[in-house]
Amino acid sequence: MKVTINDVAECAGVSIKTVSRVINNEPSVRAATRQKVLDAVKTLNYTPNLAARNLAGTHTYSIAFIYDNPNAYYVIDMQNGILEACRSKGYELLIHPCDSNSPVILSDLNKLVEHGKVAGLVLTPPFSESPAFLETLKSMNVEFVRIASSRISHEIEENSIQIDDRQAAFNITQHLLSLGHKRIAYLSGGEEHLSTLERQQGYCQALEGAGITVDRQLIIDGEYSFESGESNAKKILRGDSVPSAIFAANDEIAAGALFAARMLEIDVPGQVSIAGFEDSPFSRQTWPKLTTACQPNKKIAHSAAELLLKRIQSKSAKANGSAAEGEIQRSFTPELIIRQSTGPSPE
Known part of the structure; x- marks a missing residue:
């Protein structure tokens, strides 16, 4: 039989409402109680009904991964990295390939956010580096984190993951x-x-x-x-x-x-x-x-998703007088790997 939230509450010795608060990452739960619930979730291998949660109220529990990249290896690494972060926070992932040259890309984006009940977006190039695309998202008041190539500096944009x-x-x-x-x-x-x-x-x-x-x-x-x-x-x-x-x-x-x-x-x-x-x-x-x-595309994607979820949840945390915790790696420099395809110049 499928494990329910009632089973988790009974196993942890708390109320159903407390389990719900922990699953929704609400800050108003004591650390010891939160850990008891998380231990019960792990023991019972409980998976929240995310679709029902999305329909239950105004808060959404889905984020979207927006990309236009022909490299299947890159896309799969990105998906896996984002999925890991989503699962740890009880969120679903909507994978949305797009044509960055489409004349209706901005209207399609608007439909995705409005009708897909998406709480936020992880953007990869070329979308993450398009001023028009980013301005449209800002006007829609939707959270997003962009993965972009740029010179690493001490002043990293609050919603970006930089690759040098x-x-x-x-x-x-x-x-x-x-x-x-x-x-x-x-x-x-x-x-x-x-x-x-x-x-x-x-x-x-x-x-x-x-x-x-x-x-x-x-x-x-x-x-x-x-x-x-x-x-x-x-x-x-x-x-x-x-x-x-x-x-x-x-x-x-x-x-x-x-x-x-x-x-x-x-x-x-x-x-x-x-x-x-x-x-x-x-x-x-x-x-x-x-x-x-x-x-490390998987690690980069995981950091981007963690940052996005932190920004989404911080809205609720601020409303309750608390703040999200945890350090997230925000900058990456790909490291040189020397293999057999390079050797001394024949000259």
Whole structure:
């Protein structure tokens, strides 16, 4: 039989109303009582009827994950990270893929918030970096947390999780420079993502710091896809002045570049080194395995969801003269992982 709230109340030796307060994260419950209820919930493996809670009153117990990203690995990591935070707080997750180029995206967003009874949103690029999108959310008075690429500073926006793509890209490029590479190509991702520009800036800064003039012919525009990496790598590897290293804006692009090198019978890393970004499964499924920067997407998503739920619950906490507790990691710098795809320059 399905465990009910009555069973939890009996097991904990408290009233049904107290169990409800604990499940709803209301601040007016003593710590010892709260722990007894949580222990009973765990013992009985109780799952609240979230749909009924959403229908029961004005307070909603659902948040939405808004994204437009073709990388399935990225999306799954984000979903899992957000789900972990939701489950720990008794919230549901609405997964909402969108087309960021749709002319009706803003009206669709309005319908989602109004008719979906959504308490808040977790935004990823390009939505989290779109001024029009963010202004629309502010006008709707809905809570949101954005995951965005930006320079880490001491003044982090109160509703953002920052990723320092620039520093991570600088570190990757510096690694290639330390191996003696001077002609390093950069295979770009989509321009609608701020991370694309930030990673390119890190690449350029590392070259300039080493006294190397940035060759714009080695910066190739593209998309965050295997096909883009393959196509652009073939172009640059068939040119008159072949680079000794390629830095791709993500692992999918880098995997495509590695495939292109194999097709052209170019040895990696003997003749050309290749590095990616993100440490997605693509980086570990290739041979040789890709040097990359580990971006902990699941952990980033978990922090974003925790921050959003904290902001949602703090409204109720403030009304009761209390404040939400707990520190949340707000900034991340992807860490360099050196693997077999990079080696000394043949020069």
